[in-house]
Amino acid sequence: GQQVMQIPQYQHVQEGEDFTTYCNSSTTLSNIQWYKQRPGGHPVFLIQLVKSGEVKKQKRLTFQFGEAKKNSSLHITATQTTDVGTYFCAGPSQGGSEKLVFGKGTKLTVNP
C-alpha cells in the first residue's frame, strides 16, 4: 500500500539553528499537508501544497513540494523554543479514497 516516509525521526538543535524535515511518498500525490503537534497537544494543520514545485512560506517556515509531487520538505530558519513539537506530513491515499496517510513525524527539540 501507499507509504509516506519521513526523515529524520528525531532532530535536536540549538536555538537559532536551522531545521529541515523531509517527506517522501511511494506514489504521486495530488497534494501534501503539513501538521504540527506540540508536546501533549493535538496535530494542527499548517499548510497544504498542491502544485508541482510549489514553495510556500509562513514566517520562518518554508514548505516545498517536489516537481514530481512525490516529496516535500519543511525548513525552519533560526529555530526558537516555540518550534518544539512533532511535524507530520500527510498525503491522500491512492484510488480516490478519503483517507489521509500520515508520515511517522519528525520530533524537534530545541535547546535554549
Add this chain to the structure above:
Amino acid sequence: DTAVSQTPKYLVTQMGNDKSIKCEQNLGHDTMYWYKQDSKKFLKIMFSYNNKELIINETVPNRFSPKSPDKAHLNLHINSLELGDSAVYFCASSHRGGNSPLHFGNGTRLTVT
C-alpha cells in the same frame, strides 16, 4: 468557540471493561474521523464517516464500534478493552475528500490497566 471537542480527555480503566469516547464538531464539516496515536506517535486512521455514512473502516478489531447520530457527532465505543488499546485517540473533521485539511480534537488518552 468553533472547534472539534471530544470527551473525556483522560480515561483510565481495567481490562475487559467497555468505554465510550464522544466527539462533536461545529465547523459544519461533512466528514469525521477517528485516529489512533500510539506511544511512538504514529497516527493511524481507524474510521471515517461522511454525513453519518461509514466510508473508511481500517483493519480495526470489531470491539471498536463507531456511531454517528448526525454529521456533527461521531462517537467511539470500545468493548472488552485490552492492554494494547492504550493510546491517544483523536477525533477529527474535514470537508469531504482527501484534499481537505483535518481539524483535530484535543485527544483522549486511554490507559488500560
